[in-house]
Amino acid sequence: MIYLDFDSTLNNLAFEWVKYINSNYQTNITVQHIKHWDYIEETFGKEANDFWKNPDIYSIIKPLEGGIEFLNALKEQYNVSIITHSWPGTEEAKDANIKKFFDGINVIHESEKHKVTYNGILIDDNPHTIVRHCKSNYQYGIVFTNNDTYSWSNIELIKDDINKVSKYIRFKRNYTEILEFLKK
Numbered sequence: 001m002i003y004l005d006f007d008s009t010l011n012n013l014a015f016e017w018v019k020y021i022n023s024n025y026q027t028n029i030t031v032q033h034i035k036h037w038d039y040i041e042e043t044f045g046k047e048a049n050d051f052w053k054n055p056d057i058y059s060i061i062k063p064l065e066g067g068i069e070f071l072n073a074l075k076e077q078y079n080v081s082i083i084t085h086s087w088p089g090t091e092e093a094k095d096a097n098i099k100k101f102f103d104g105i106n107v108i109h110e111s112e113k114h115k116v117t118y119n120g121i122l123i124d125d126n127p128h129t130i131v132r133h134c135k136s137n138y139q140y141g142i143v144f145t146n147n148d149t150y151s152w153s154n155i156e157l158i159k160d161d162i163n164k165v166s167k168y169i170r171f172k173r174n175y176t177e178i179l180e181f182l183k184k
Helices: 013-025 039-044 046-053 055-059 067-077 091-102 127-137 175-183
Strands: 002-004 080-084 106-109 121-124 141-144 169-172
Touching (some): 039 046, 067 175, 127 141, 127 169, 169 175
Parallel strands (some): 002 080
């Protein structure tokens, strides 16, 4: 069983969020400036998070390049579900976006992913989510770094936990590397 995160693992949410921040806060940050998940709020205030709390964003969110092909390749070999943490009120719009681009996939809305992913591999861009999965389930977890574009997908952020999960956790730069690892 493969559990696959949606936001910023299969889609461009982080890139659209950065565009929103740059437009609304007259700045010029990139995705690489986001060193951890609280960076935007710490830098620009709580209201900066309104972007991903708005269900309308799913009308502009698109798959990352290769995301559709990646999911289809996974589905050929594995039972696959998308597991996503959704802000209350965004579930319906997110489901519609998933159906539009990734039709025919099971979708699970869950903030504590490790409670659901006990019987499979979790792929996610958030290393903390992967650590919780690996520690709780003794299953592999793959941190998707999007060719090291995601500064928050850095091993340094989990250095205190890495020894506890080093047997299970893997950092992979792109979809090809993930597929190669899963073939082993």
